[in-house]
Amino acid sequence: MNSIFYYVEASVFCMILLSIFFYKTVTSIYLEQRQIFFAHAVFYLILYITVDIFWALHYKGVLLLPFLFCFLLNLLQWFLASVCGYFWFIFMESMRGARYVEKSRNRKLIFLPVWIASLALLSSYFFHFPMKVGRDGCIDNMAYYSYMMLLPFFYVTTTGLRSLRQYLREEQKSQERQLLLPALYPVIIIFAGFLQALLLDIPLLCYAYVLVILIYYVTMQDAHISQDMLTQLNNRNSLKRVLRNRFREPGIHQGFYFFMIDIDYFKSINDNYGHLEGDRALKLLADTLRTVSRRLPRRGCFLARYGGDEFILLCDCADDKAAFRIVQQIQQEAASRSRNAGAPYTIEVSVGYVRRDHTIRSAAELIRKADEKLYQYKHVKQTANRA
Structure with missing residues (x-):
């Protein structure tokens, strides 16, 4: 019982930190389109952690939920994790200077896998495929975590590899750090996600997300000091x-x-x-x-x-x-x-x-x-x- 309260306390603490980052971002005088993408990623991460707290309380028997509600909670948790990964991808691509994410049509196409995978997961309620739903309405843990992390990890890893490639040929010294760090993020997230599937009593994935957000928030503040905001060159x-x-x-x-x-x-x-x-x-x-x-x-x-x-x-x-x-x-x-x-x-x-x-x-x-x-x-x- 003590472990679940530690899990909830740690998650709430992470939510408080993320809320501070969110508020500071949306009220910044430097607010641009890419900062808006960053704020969206943080906002959906806060929602994901909120839903994760309810799931953890149900999983430990502290909060008993009806069959359908439990299944929808699993579905919502997966959806929020995927949306967070999507906005992180859009944010990182905009930080790299990729112009294609500025078009609404392209962003909708990038989001399409989230809708397709959501419908596939929803079908599990009726057909028990691709996920097997238990009698309590919860999806099998190992299979669920593997499926839940697949799409967010794909978004994070893809933009990380693209950042690494640009880092290897980038002439802008002030941007090297902004390109190298995203290339390392997938390693942190994937490692934490693997441990999270094994150690359900510790919100390791939550810690990893907050760590990544914290590092990049500090990096953005440093960019305001050393980078010209209009041209994205050194100042x-x-x-x-x-x-x-x-x-x-x-x-x-x-x-x-x-x-x-x-x-x-x-x-x-x-x-x-x-x-x-x-x-x-x-x-x-x-x-x-x-x-x-x-x-x-x-x-x-x-x-x-x-x-x-x-x-x-x-x-x-x-x-x-x-x-x-x-x-x-x-x-x-x-x-x-x-x-x-x-x-x-x-x-x-x-x-x-x-x-x-x-x-x-x-x-x-x-x-x-x-x-x-x-x-x-x-x-x-x-x-x-x-x-």
């Missing part, structure tokens, strides 16, 4: 930290190139098409820089939004000719991407770059020289256009 704080580290280790990071990029006539885009279109132009340029940087050696490559329409690229280049080829790639990719996106303008960019050598002794001097090169380039470009 100026991250840039300062990276430059500070590189100037502390001159022997290791000697000779890298510092590119400063901005959009030509960006004010005209805002004035003529509105600030929402201006935001889209910034996102398109951010995507351009991601694409170009993936073609470069991953080691030492770093992207950031410096402020306004100015972006930074740090990378290793063999010489000035190689650096100029990168400039050409950025310009060509930006123009092509804006045309393919159907934008009512073509994104043109100016780039100033400088090689960090022994004559440049500080990050401020490096930025100043790149800024001078940028405006020299813009002046030459404007003069040529007028001519």
Whole structure:
């Protein structure tokens, strides 16, 4: 009897923690679509734990439930676990920058397995297939837990593997942690789920879910500090930290190139098409820089939004000719991407770059020289256009 009260107390404690995460998320000033997905995952996890408490009380004989009610409780518990896994998948895919989850039609297709599996489980009440229903209305424990965890684990594992693949080729240092952690989550959840099936008196799966939510909540808060919310690139704080580290280790990071990029006539885009279109132009340029940087050696490559329409690229280049080829790639990719996106303008960019050598002794001097090169380039470009 003591074990069931411990189970309930531990579950209620987890619900309180999750409720705090849910409240802090939905009231955040940074609330975006992906945070809404995260909040949904937390909300359905709270409901799942609530139903799990009633099931545990019935299983231990503390709360006697009618046959049909017990079966529906099992069905609801499975459904909530699957919905939670679904929203976690959508959330993690949006964190990876996957655009397909933004469309309602795609999200409905991803949710389709939940409906199909729910109908299959419901049929067990009439046909005792695919699950065998006992005389008390409860489904056989081992078979039920295997079936209940199958779909949520599929969602979590799929997005974990996709995150791992992106981590292995990701150029964004600030995003590496956000990609590596989800790749490890399936290991935690699957291990806890296996133990939960063996040790029913301890809410191990509940602990595992709360641990994962806690880790990622902290990671999201860290992202607000080091990441630009509009473009999902590193922000100026991250840039300062990276430059500070590189100037502390001159022997290791000697000779890298510092590119400063901005959009030509960006004010005209805002004035003529509105600030929402201006935001889209910034996102398109951010995507351009991601694409170009993936073609470069991953080691030492770093992207950031410096402020306004100015972006930074740090990378290793063999010489000035190689650096100029990168400039050409950025310009060509930006123009092509804006045309393919159907934008009512073509994104043109100016780039100033400088090689960090022994004559440049500080990050401020490096930025100043790149800024001078940028405006020299813009002046030459404007003069040529007028001519």
